[in-house]
Amino acid sequence: MTPIISPELVQAIRDQFHINWHGIHGFSHLARVWANGLRLAPATGANERVVQLFALFHDSRRLSDGKDPDHGPRGAQLAEQWRGRYFDLADPEFDLLCTACRLHTRALTHADATVQTCFDADRLDLARVGKTPDPAFLSTDAAREPETIRWAVERSRKGFQPDLFGHLRPEENR
Template identity: 70%
Template sequence: MLGIVSKDLVRAIRDQFQINWQGIHGLSHLARVWENGIHLAEATGANKKVVQLFAVFHDSRRLNENIDPEHGPRGALLAESWRGKYYDLSDEEFDLLFTACSLHTKAKTHVDRTIQTCFDADRLDLGRIGKIPDPKFLCTEAAKDLKTIEWATQRSISGHIPGNLLGLALQ
């Protein structure tokens, strides 16, 4: 699937990244969040452009690998400042992206299925830090499916690098 994320956007994200590009919140995590999100969007009907951009921006402004409660809002502001330069979204789509990035560590869920899908795409990659996602903390029925949790967790634990544009940037 050809997406909204360009090589120029990936380079720009990398160039401003403050933490280890290959760390637990680095590029392989972003690539798996993208893959998880696209997988879930097939079932949820989420906006795939927003899901892909969420994967790129949600952890893009972390200052450390540990507790950084404002990294989501900072990522949302970066997405806002690069809108029209590296990507284009309608106002409605951008509002979804901004909200998903801003709230992904603060809100348990949201009424919008695209935002729910973004939250779940990130939460399904907890295996990289030794945690198995608990269905009660997931938003969508697609993510709560035990086969989906097992699929995502195995990929996360093994350090799977997807073949999407983010994953290819690691090779």
């Protein structure tokens, strides 16, 4: 796995974050989405670079922890602004990142495995708000595995914060 998340990118996300960095859509959530996505990617065939960046950008432009239907498209816009400054992706990868950000609250699934993995990585962290992920609303077989759901729910409920800068695989990051 090639790390694509830098401390500078995380700091830039934090500097423009509009909601509580330590809240339900804050850094711990972003880090768990990162770990969830990297756990799923080997089984789904998802592009790990896209999955990692999705974790940071998908909720990066929320204006509240409540209803905010346009936060995903705003996160995609931020990625567009920062491409070439904080990270680089080839056009096909970048299109997947923007698609996943724009649609993560609007679409149940998508035809592309990377976008599906991004959606599932986020949905597997629902236990932080008291909800157990429903397999019917997960896109990939890997995410629907009972062991994967148990793993994600336990970490979410405990408020576990993976180490993005250790760049360990999620199973090594306990």
